[in-house]
Amino acid sequence: MPAGSLRTGLRHELRYLVPSGRTVPHLLPEAPEFAPMPEVLATGYLVGIVEWACMLLVKPYLDWPEEQTVGVHVDLSHQAATPPGLTVAVAVELVSVQGRRLVFAVGADDGVETVAQGRHERAVIRTARFAARAADKATGGAASRRLPERE
Numbered sequence: 001m002p003a004g005s006l007r008t009g010l011r012h013e014l015r016y017l018v019p020s021g022r023t024v025p026h027l028l029p030e031a032p033e034f035a036p037m038p039e040v041l042a043t044g045y046l047v048g049i050v051e052w053a054c055m056l057l058v059k060p061y062l063d064w065p066e067e068q069t070v071g072v073h074v075d076l077s078h079q080a081a082t083p084p085g086l087t088v089a090v091a092v093e094l095v096s097v098q099g100r101r102l103v104f105a106v107g108a109d110d111g112v113e114t115v116a117q118g119r120h121e122r123a124v125i126r127t128a129r130f131a132a133r134a135a136d137k138a139t140g141g142a143a144s145r146r147l148p149e150r151e
Contacts, residue, residue, distance in 0.1 A: 005061045006058060006061045006094065006097050006102065007094070007097065008094055008095055008096060008097060009093070009094065010057055010058075010061075010093070010094040011057070011091065011092065011093045011094075012053055012054075012056055012057035012091075012092050013053070013089055013090065013091045013092075014049065014052060014053035014056060014089070014090045014092075015087050015088070015089050015090075016049050016087065016088045016089075016090065017085075017086075017087050018041050018082055018083070018084050018085065018086055018087070018088060018110075019084055020039060020084040022041060022042060022045040022084075023038075023039040023040055023041060023042060023083075023084060024037035024038060024039070024040060024041075024042040025037055025039060026042070027042040027044050027045070028044075038081065039083060039084060040081035040082055040083055041081070041082040041083075041084075041088065041115075043076075043078045046076070046078055046088070046108065046115070046116060047074055047076060049088065049090055049108075050074070050076060050090055050092070050106050050108070050116070050120055051071050051120065051122075052090075053090040053091075053092045053106070054069070054071075054092050054102075054104045054106070054120055054122055055068075055069060055122075057092055057094060057104070058094070058102065058122070058124075062124065065127055066126065066127055066128070067124055067125070067126060067127065068124075068125055068127050068130075069102065069122040069123060069124050069125065070122060070123055070125055070130070071120065071121070071122055072101075072121050072122060072123050073119075073120065073121035074118070074120050074121075075118045075119050075120070076106065076116050076117070076118035076119075076120070077116055077117050077118055078115065078116050079114060079115065079116060079117070080110070080112075080113045080114060080115045080116075082110040082115055086110045086111060086112070087110065087111060088108050088109070088110050088115055089108065089109050089110075089111070090106065090107070090108045090116075091106070091107050091108070091109075092104045092105070092106050092120070093105045093106075095119075100123050100124040100125075101121060101122075101123055102121065102122045102123070102124065103119060103120075103121050104119060104120045104121070104122070105118075105119055106118055106119060106120050
């Protein structure tokens with residue numbers, strides 16, 4: 001990550017046309033409880049769209065794809081339903097940069113009303129190192145086990 005390149009105040013807007021396949025009944029096909037739910041944008045997909053907007057904002061400032069960001073915290077209200085065919089505009093602003101930890105203020109509107117508000121945190125990672133640790137964890141390797149912290 002180039003020193004000083006990421007700074008507070010950076011903004012981005014992502015516009016997303018909601019298809020029927022991103023509604024609640026389609027969220028987890030293996031969970032039959034979702035199937036009879038209303039055909040509106042699922043919160044799980046909304047979180048993904050917010051993450052995408054944040055990723056697009058910071059991508060030009062990273063050594064991408066060697067560096068990427070991963071979500072580490074989501075605090076988002078999903079306060080209005082959006083049916084398929086409407087476009088959700090997700091606006092994000094980088095409000096804090098603390099080393100590799102990035103904090104975004106986020107909001108979404110579907111042209112009728114505010115859909116969501118909140119904040120999202122992401123961490124800048126070295127892609128190869130992160131992937132290696134995940135692979136090690138999947139196989140039960142030593143790098144996946146954390147040592148207890150000393151008192």
